[in-house]
Amino acid sequence: MKEREWIPGINHIEFWVNSIEESLKFYETLFALIGWKEIGKGMFSSGHIEVYLKEAVVPRTDSAGPRHICFQAVSRDVVDRVGSYLQEAGAEMIMGPALLKYPAIQRDIIR
Numbered sequence: 001m002k003e004r005e006w007i008p009g010i011n012h013i014e015f016w017v018n019s020i021e022e023s024l025k026f027y028e029t030l031f032a033l034i035g036w037k038e039i040g041k042g043m044f045s046s047g048h049i050e051v052y053l054k055e056a057v058v059p060r061t062d063s064a065g066p067r068h069i070c071f072q073a074v075s076r077d078v079v080d081r082v083g084s085y086l087q088e089a090g091a092e093m094i095m096g097p098a099l100l101k102y103p104a105i106q107r108d109i110i111r
Contacts, residue, residue: 007048010049011050012049013049013050013053014054016054016056017053020041024042030082030086031051033082033085066072080097
């Protein structure tokens with residue numbers, strides 16, 4: 001088996017959620033739509049970066065942190081399907097769907 005080649009970048013991002021079960025109802029579908037694989041309960045991978053959902057009962061506070069997450073899609077069709085899913089799920093979007101100046105179509109979401 002070939003050893004994994006490491007490239008500079010972010011290895012993983014961990015999000016604390018109040019309820020892993022409630023969060024999975026949303027994120028399992030979202031990550032499947034954008035082509036990510038579920039690699040464990042609450043763990044998703046693009047093949048280059050991983051996102052972990054960790055249940056942590058903490059009070060919500062307004063503090064410095066990420067303002068938004070921008071996922072890169074492989075086609076306009078994926079963007080449209082994700083956009084429809086996010087609208088149906090009641091997600092708050094700060095922009096999009098839009099073709100941005102980057103090399104691929106992207107979707108910007110918040111929360």
